[in-house]
Amino acid sequence: MRYAIVTETYPPEVNGVALTVQGLEHGLRARGHDVALVRPRQATELRDSGDELLAPGLPIPRYPGLRFGLPITGRLLRHWRARRPDAIYVATEGPLGWSAVRAARRLGIPVATGFHTRFDEYMRDYGVGFLEGTALGWMRRFHNAANATLVPTRELAGFLGGQRFANVVRLSRAVDTALFHPMRRDEGLRREWGVGTEGLAVIYVGRIAPEKNLELAVQAFRAVRALRPEARFVWVGAGPAQARLQQANPDFVFAGVQRGESLARHFASGDLFLFPSHSETFGNVTLEAMASGVATVAFDYGAAREHIKDGVHGAAVARGDDARFIRESVRMASDDSLRDAMAQAARRAVEGLRPEQVASDFDDILQSLRAGGHNASTAVA
Template sequence: MKIAIFTDTFLPDVNGVAKTLGKLTKYLDHTNHSYIVISPKQTGSEPETEQIYPQSSFPFPLYKECRISVPKKAEIRDLLLSFAPDIIHVATPFSIGLCGLQLAKKLNIPLVGSYHTDFDHYLHYYHLSLLSKPLWRYMEWFHQHMARIFVPSAHTYNQLMQRNFRNIQIWKRGVDTSVFHPHYDQNSIRIKYNIQQKYILSYAGRLAPEKNIEVMAYLFKNIPEHLQNQIHWIIVGDGPSRQYLEENKSENVSFTGFLPQSEIAPIVSASDLFVFPSESETFGNVVLEALACGTPVVGANAGGVKTIIQEGFTGLLCSPQKQHEYSKAIASILENEEWRQQLGENAIRYAQKQRWEDRFEELLSGYQAVILNEKETTKHA
């Protein structure tokens, strides 16, 4: 199969979309499929492979970690004519994604999309809720052209169905258990971060309003008093809310900044609990990665996260906007060592069944079905 991927974010960006597409292209390399990726050019970095075609870009003023691209449509059109893809996969709805949509229609190439981000939910956190209606109108227009829309969870599937999106297929995420596993030397993390406390609690992800990061600030100072001094927090990641968190931290908090997965996994594996309060996830890759490390998760009963955590079996879910529930859930698990160990064992068994290879085969089967259907439609036209 020959696949052209259009995306407004790609490695080395640190987000779920970029990491998922990075995993996909690596899988395509190993399975002898051909692909090209049209993505933003990153300042100071060159594409790792010749299959990547970077487009000029600049930081988005309101969210500097995101980039706005200016795709060279004529050059990309010539590239597509030369490459002759069987299918175009548009992963984002912005400038490069829009370019992919337009060229797929113009060149009559089968088109699919994937829906990764709950942008409407993000607007609430940036006080831009007035943009919700025009955003949804655009998203509905954009995705109506897709022969199939791949979504990461039943939550997102239901959300889009309620808005009359069609041709939706659930495409879940996997986990790399060669990286995320429970067999790291836990003492090395305690030594590295000078941890004397009994328990380690961790968070990994962007430090930004849409991740409900104020819950972390609350928990730093509102865990039950008898546990407060027994907990050391490790916060992995960076973003616009880091300063806020640092200003509201307790004594026993370590901030690591962004880390590669190879350094995140030992931290999560050494943790007694992973805490993830984000309510805006369409899936929540880091939650599945924590489970693969044998670390129970206390997370939000919202978005894609609620479809990963099995209540009372691999972790606990907390009601949106109920910060005190996180404190209660954390205490209940830490105070019951036998249950905590059982949660961890359950988590490992569940995560080991979530293989990336299976997820990508599901995606490729979806591609193939669309291609065959387009051929049949053309033949009978």
């Protein structure tokens, strides 16, 4: 089979969408398929290479290193007429994604879209909450132009169905449990953070940006620090809110963006993972923390809703209950035995998740669309 994947973000960019798309691409290739990638050209790239079609792009304001692709409908029409894909997956709703859906429809090629980002909720985080309904309507129009919209959780599928999104299909997520593993814990790294063997390393991994609700993590850590004065808060990632956060909290450790084995080492060297975001569609970092054997406090939606049993693998807190988020952070930080038991249970809970199964389900969905199914919901269990 020949597939095309269109995305506005892709490694070496580091974010959940980029890494998820790369995982799907690699999974299809491992199953023997021909996969062509369409994405924005990075600053150092001059021309297309191999199976990649590079579109012109522009930097995303306030997000250094990230770009969005410009529309190339005509070029895609010519390219896909010459090398027609059996099905197309469009991962992002930017200008490049819109042009890809238009080109696919004109050529009669089945297309699935991915719902990866809650742009409607971002409106509130950036002070323009009055645009929330407009953003949701814009996304509905985009996704309903496709044959299927893929989402990672049952909760999100139900929400979008209630918002008149058509043909919503759940495609579950997995985690590389060989890469993210408790054995990668590194006492030397902990010493660099200023954390001893018996100390407490609280960790956050992700974009350091307003939509991540980071002030709550700061409040939770300050409450932890009142009981555990030796605790350190380690931030892994980067983003537009980092400078302000760093200036206001000079005792925090900022480790920067980490990838691959280095990221896995940072995860496993933490003791408590705080994930205060309330606008994720999934939150891959939750699974990565669990696989790394790190107890987690998160809000009860996305990956936490799917995989964290409250009180067993960590804390899954009702959205909006900031007070309980702080209480659970303090309770887990102050009870080493409880935290260790939760960390071990979390690791066991995700050991059966396999990226290969996700790739197989993704393949089944795309093949179902090619076979003429306008609703691919029967392609996965």
